[in-house]
Amino acid sequence: xxxxxxxxxxxxxxxxxxxxxxxxxxxxxxxxxxxxxxxxxxxxxxxxxxxxxxxxxxxxxxxxxxxxxxxxxxxxxxxxxxxxxxxxxxxxxxxxxxxxxxxxxxxxxxxxxxxxxxxxxxxxxxxxxxxxxxxxxxxxxxxxxxxxxxxxxxxxxxxxxxxxxxxxxxxxxxxxxxxxxxxxxxxxxxxxxxxxxxxxxxxxxxxxxxxxxxx
Numbered sequence: 411x412x413x414x415x416x417x418x419x420x421x422x423x424x425x426x427x428x429x430x431x432x433x434x435x436x437x438x439x440x441x442x443x444x445x446x447x448x449x450x451x452x453x454x455x456x457x458x459x460x461x462x463x464x465x466x467x468x469x470x471x472x473x474x475x476x477x478x479x480x481x482x483x484x485x486x487x488x489x490x491x492x493x494x495x496x497x498x499x500x501x502x503x504x505x506x507x508x509x510x511x512x513x514x515x516x517x518x519x520x521x522x523x524x525x526x527x528x529x530x531x532x533x534x535x536x537x538x539x540x541x542x543x544x545x546x547x548x549x550x551x552x553x554x555x556x557x558x559x560x561x562x563x564x565x566x567x568x569x570x571x572x573x574x575x576x577x578x579x580x581x582x583x584x585x586x587x588x589x590x591x592x593x594x595x596x597x598x599x600x601x602x603x604x605x606x607x608x609x610x611x612x613x614x615x616x617x618x619x620x621x622x623x624x625x
Contacts, residue, residue, distance in 0.1 A: 481617075509611055524597065
């Protein structure tokens, strides 16, 4: 269910910090048409109750968080991360007073937002070598997800973790291969039993991404 424009009038009044437009150098990664709200696996979108593309916004792009649904992965096709040193994401979480953003799989636990990249050719099985095709910035996240201005600056030499047991330290070859052959980059939302298992909101809420850079 998408949040109505009228509902965001209350959010705008409740917001305490105004966002500045993203630098021009970051605009190439703020085109909402490039981004996908998913993931789409074997034709099925695992995010639901939300638009498949972010909405344009004067400061970047926006994603409404559904009250009956889930936002899981928000990604775009970047390509190889070889030679890159970090990913920087600036964003604002807007929510009506008293609204909470909760993990879909276990609302009693804290919601989590982390950065993410995925190696090309992933079959989503998480088995054998494919266990090291998806990587999450679990060593530095935003949890619980709440209103305000936020920034995540994540070094690509940090101890990223993969789907099951691998980390950049325990599986350095798999991590380096994933960086060199990266395809999708972005962020995931979850908590409960998984970093990318999705979140929902108890009322009107959205995420506005104001800067996303791969440096």
